[in-house]
Amino acid sequence: MTPQLWLWLGFAGMAAGAAAILFMGKRRTPAEEADTIIHGIVPIIAACSYFAMATGQGSIVLPAGPDAAEAARQFYFARYIDWTFTTPLLLLGLSRTAMHSGMRRPAIVWGLIGSDLIMIVTALAFGLSTVAWIKWTWFAISCGAFLAVFYGIFVQLREENAAERADVQSAFRRNAVFLTVVWCIYPVVLLVGQDGLGILSPAMALGVVALSDLTAKVAYGVVATRETTRAVDRDLAEGRTPAAPLRRAA
Template sequence: MTSQSILYITTIIMFVGGLAILFMGKRRTRSEELHTICHGIVPIIAACSYFAMATGQGSVLLHDEGTAEGVTRVFYYARYIDWTFTTPLLLLTLCLTAMRHEKIRAGAITGAILADVLMIVTAFAFGASVVPWVKWAWFAISCLSFLGVYYVLWIPNIESSKADRPDIQADYRRNAAILSVLWLIYPFILAVAPDGLGVVSETFSVLFIAVLDVVAKVVYGLLTIVADNRATETDLAEGTVTHKMPTRAVA
C-alpha cells in the first residue's frame, strides 16, 4: 500500500465519519448542538486535509542539511493546518464537558487552546526545518507547550468536574484520558518519522498518523457524542438544562 492510497482511504473514512457524527448527534439543547457540530466538523476538516495531501497539494519536498545530495523527504504541511483547527475544537468540547453544570472558566479554556495552537505551530516549524539543531529546538518548544495543555486537562478541569454528577465526572475523565494518551503518541511518531530522525519510512509514518487521526477524530467523536446524548437525557429528566432549544411551531 502506498502513502497516496492511505491518504485517499483516510479521506473517505474521515468524511463518512464526520457525517455519521452529525447524523447521530442531537440538538435538544444548545450544549448538545455545540458538541454535535464541533465533533462532526472535525473529521470533515481532516478529510479536506487528507485529500490535499493525497493530491499533492498539501505537501512539499524538502532537502535536509547534511543528508546525501539528492535525498529529499516529503513534508506534509496540510496535517498541521488540520491540527490547528481540529485540536482546539476537541479541547473546547472536552473543557465544556468538565464545566457542564458549573461556571465556565474562560481562562482555563483559553489557556488550553492557546497552548495547543502554540504546540501545533512549533511542531510545524519542527517538520519544516532542514537544519538539525533548529529542528530539535522547535521540537522541544512544542513538547513544552504540550505540557500546558496537559496541565489544564488534569488540574483546573478535574477540579471543575468534581462539583458535577458522577456520570459527568466519569465522562470527562474517560475523554481526557483517551485524548491524553492519543496525543502523547504523536510527538513520538513525528520524532522517528522522516521529518525527525528518519528511523521509520514515510509510508509507515503516514499510516500510523492516519490511524491515530481516525481514532482521535472519528472514533473518539462517536464515543463522545453517545456520552453527551446520554448526559443530556439525564439533564432533561432532572430539569437541569439551562438552555433548551426552542421547538418549532407546527402550522
C-alpha cells in the first residue's frame, strides 16, 4: 500500500471507531458518561490528524540528514499534535479505571500527563533535528520520559488500584498491559523509520503507525468502554454510583 492509502485508511478507521465507541458507550452514571466521552473524543482527534496528513496539510519536507540515502523526507508533524491531545486523554481514562471509586490522587494523573507531554515534545524535536548528536539526545530524553510514564502506570496507579475491588483491579491490569504493549511500538518505529535510522520505508512506517494508532485509540477505546460498562453494572447492582472523589482520612 502507498503512504496515501495508509493515511486515508487511518482517517476512515478513526471516524468509524469514534462513532462505534460513542454509540456503544452508556451514560447511566457521571463516571460512565465521562469515560464514554473521553474514549470517543480520542479517535475524533486522530481522524482530524489523519485527514490533515492525507490532504497534505499535516506534513512538511525536511532534509534527511548527512547520513541518509535520500536527500529529503516527509515529516508528519500532525501526528505529534494528535498525540499531544490523545495520549493524555488515554492516560486520564486509564487513571479513572485505576481509581474507579473516586479520583483520590489527581497529582498522579498530572504527573503522568506531564511526563507524557515531555515525551511527545522531545520526540517532535527528535524528528525535526538533522544534526546527529542533537537528534539522538532528544530521542534519549524522550525515552526517559516514556519510562516515567510506565512508572506512573505500574507503580503509582497500581498502588491506588489495590484499594479497589477485584474486578476493577483486573480491568486496570488488562487495560494497562494492552496500552503499554501498543505504545512500545512507537519508539521502535521512530528509531528505525525515516525520522531515525531510515531502515523502514515511508509506506511501511506509516502502515505500522496507522495500525498501532487504530489499535491504541479504537480497539483500546472499545475495550476500555466495555470494562467501564461492566464495572458500572456491578456498581448499580450493589446500589453504588461512583461519581465524587473519596476523601482520605486525616
